[in-house]
Amino acid sequence: MNDSRPLSLTDSLLRAAVPLAAMAAMAAFAAREPAAAATEGLYLAVLSGAALLAVASLAPTPAAELGAGAVLAAGCVWTLPAGPGRGAAVTLLLTALFAIAAARRLAACLPDLPLDVALPLALGVQVLLRGELLFQPQANLRTLVALLALPAAGAVAAGMLARRHGGGPALLATGTVLVLAPGWNVAATLGLIALAAGDQLARPELGRIGRSVALLILIAPIAWEPGPGLAAAAAGLALWRPRLALGLAVPLAAALLWAGSRGHSPYPAPLDGIVLLILLLPGLLPGTIPAAEDQLLWVLTALVLAAAVPRIPDASALAAPLALAALAIRRSGPAVVPQRVWTGALVGGTALLAAYPWLRADPLISAVALAGLAPGEVPGWHGAAAVLAAFLILATVLRAVREAHRAGGAAAAAIFLAIFLHLPGRGAPLLPPESGVILDPVHPAWAAAFAAPRRIGAVVVESSLSGGAALADGTPVARVLLRDDAGRSVLWILRAGEGTGEWAARRPDVERTARLRSPPAWISWIARSDENAFFAQRYRAAWSLEEPARFTHLRVEIARDLPADVGLTLHQVEVRR
Numbered sequence: 001m002n003d004s005r006p007l008s009l010t011d012s013l014l015r016a017a018v019p020l021a022a023m024a025a026m027a028a029f030a031a032r033e034p035a036a037a038a039t040e041g042l043y044l045a046v047l048s049g050a051a052l053l054a055v056a057s058l059a060p061t062p063a064a065e066l067g068a069g070a071v072l073a074a075g076c077v078w079t080l081p082a083g084p085g086r087g088a089a090v091t092l093l094l095t096a097l098f099a100i101a102a103a104r105r106l107a108a109c110l111p112d113l114p115l116d117v118a119l120p121l122a123l124g125v126q127v128l129l130r131g132e133l134l135f136q137p138q139a140n141l142r143t144l145v146a147l148l149a150l151p152a153a154g155a156v157a158a159g160m161l162a163r164r165h166g167g168g169p170a171l172l173a174t175g176t177v178l179v180l181a182p183g184w185n186v187a188a189t190l191g192l193i194a195l196a197a198g199d200q201l202a203r204p205e206l207g208r209i210g211r212s213v214a215l216l217i218l219i220a221p222i223a224w225e226p227g228p229g230l231a232a233a234a235a236g237l238a239l240w241r242p243r244l245a246l247g248l249a250v251p252l253a254a255a256l257l258w259a260g261s262r263g264h265s266p267y268p269a270p271l272d273g274i275v276l277l278i279l280l281l282p283g284l285l286p287g288t289i290p291a292a293e294d295q296l297l298w299v300l301t302a303l304v305l306a307a308a309v310p311r312i313p314d315a316s317a318l319a320a321p322l323a324l325a326a327l328a329i330r331r332s333g334p335a336v337v338p339q340r341v342w343t344g345a346l347v348g349g350t351a352l353l354a355a356y357p358w359l360r361a362d363p364l365i366s367a368v369a370l371a372g373l374a375p376g377e378v379p380g381w382h383g384a385a386a387v388l389a390a391f392l393i394l395a396t397v398l399r400a401v402r403e404a405h406r407a408g409g410a411a412a413a414a415i416f417l418a419i420f421l422h423l424p425g426r427g428a429p430l431l432p433p434e435s436g437v438i439l440d441p442v443h444p445a446w447a448a449a450f451a452a453p454r455r456i457g458a459v460v461v462e463s464s465l466s467g468g469a470a471l472a473d474g475t476p477v478a479r480v481l482l483r484d485d486a487g488r489s490v491l492w493i494l495r496a497g498e499g500t501g502e503w504a505a506r507r508p509d510v511e512r513t514a515r516l517r518s519p520p521a522w523i524s525w526i527a528r529s530d531e532n533a534f535f536a537q538r539y540r541a542a543w544s545l546e547e548p549a550r551f552t553h554l555r556v557e558i559a560r561d562l563p564a565d566v567g568l569t570l571h572q573v574e575v576r577r
């Protein structure tokens with residue numbers, strides 16, 4: 001049985017010493033590495049130390065995941081070669097350790113969500129979702145607010161919501177908020193705080209001073225950004241005066257949609273927010289309608305607001321409406337466990353894809369794309385409909401089973417099976433890992449000859465340009481050629497700004513002056529220029545044949561008319577059946 005008793009001061013200090021010792025060991029090893037590898041090693045040491053401190057605060061006694069995790073993290077940094085592979089291994093390990101510690105601690109304390117659980121949860125999630133803040137961090141107020149103040153405020157708000165609604169629904173609402181930004185940013189935190197303030201106003205025992213403070217907090221998001229702030233205030237009001245909130249939400253949404261029709265770019269298509277709500281909270285419908293009238297009014301208010309909120313600064317502006325909808329999901333029934341598993345999977349996938357070395361600009365979209373639900377920049381109706389259909393089928397099955405442990409197993413199996421069925425298949429790599437081939441006017445081509453004709457259905461090239469910042473978007477930079485002994489050939493063109501980009505795209509001086517707009521990076525790594533370190537990037541291009549065929553040669557050659565100082569690095573070339 002998990003021991004959920006508070007730790008003594010001595011035990012707390014001993015636990016804190018483990019991450020700090022692991023961090024010191026990793027940093028000492030990094031100091032002996034070459035410059036770029038040392039910078040990466042030091043970053044992974046700081047990231048590991050911060051994540052393991054959260055694990056130390058959460059893990060119930062005897063906290064086996066803390067000791068084993070510290071040893072494994074240090075082992076990864078010591079033994080794996082520097083580069084994206086090492087970063088991926090460490091990040092995956094830290095995410096798994098944090099998930100195990102959080103699951104064990106929550107199993108011991110739910111339905112309560114005390115602050116000594118909510119706070120390390122919020123801080124740990126921030127480290128995983130916004131770990132880039134720990135890369136050469138600046139000791140300034142902005143960094144401290146992002147890493148400490150916002151998660152602390154979010155933890156307090158989640159704890160307040162748990163007092164009335166229970167720890168499970170509060171965590172579900174918080175998880176929905178966290179995948180939008182991702183992590184704790186100002187918009188997400190203010191949205192959850194507005195809900196907590198409205199929830200406090202619903203307490204009849206709250207005194208006059210408490211009500212005044214809660215009202216001020218409820219309307220505070222309006223001062224930050226009027227459009228999303230008004231929506232957050234209306235969502236918080238719904239927890240106090242549901243009918244009034246719905247009555248205000250309708251004209252507010254109409255005004256916001258009218259403003260959007262005037263051509264202001266932050267305003268999305270009206271139904272995008274509803275699509276996102278269905279995608280993140282499919283458990284709303286299999287219930288199917290919430291049991292209480294107030295909860296039905298919450299759902300209607302959330303739908304109205306989600307259709308109209310402008311995305312300022314990003315999808316996290318929808319935090320309050322979507323969290324309000326999450327609180328309306330029934331506390332029991334066949335959709336509860338699948339919804340919690342789905343939210344947990346999205347938080348985990350978003351954390352991984354937001355972290356080094358993936359550093360996706362929109363990790364939520366990338367995470368749902370793993371299940372084939374977001375082929376474009378935003379999930380469409382087909383993705384939301386697929387998730388909703390899966391939940392309706394699953395709810396029907398679980399209603400017949402009516403056993404919680406079987407429900408959880410079936411939900412997890414269905415969700416993760418859907419994800420893994422859509423993971424891209426692994427091809428046959430033609431280059432050693434963490435190596436590269438540089439193509440330039442001196443060495444203009446790289447070729448691979450197969451000992452026997454190989455059946456090929458697709459070719460994947462991971463590459464990056466050096467000295468290519470001045471190129472125009474769409475400039476042909478290389479030819480990728482497949483051919484066989486009979487003379488048949490297939491030719492593809494690799495273009496700057498589409499399938500590849502400038503490797504130093506995240507270097508400030510390059511980003512400011514570049515003519516080329518590099519595509520989203522496939523993977524990132526830590527590089528150095530003079531005394532400055534930055535996240536370098538490599539890019540991925542994939543081509544498919546209409547019908548797989550057998551070929552004997554593959555050749556990549558740089559375009560002949562490129563400037564002499566432009567080079568193309570092939571980080572990996574894969575062939576797939």
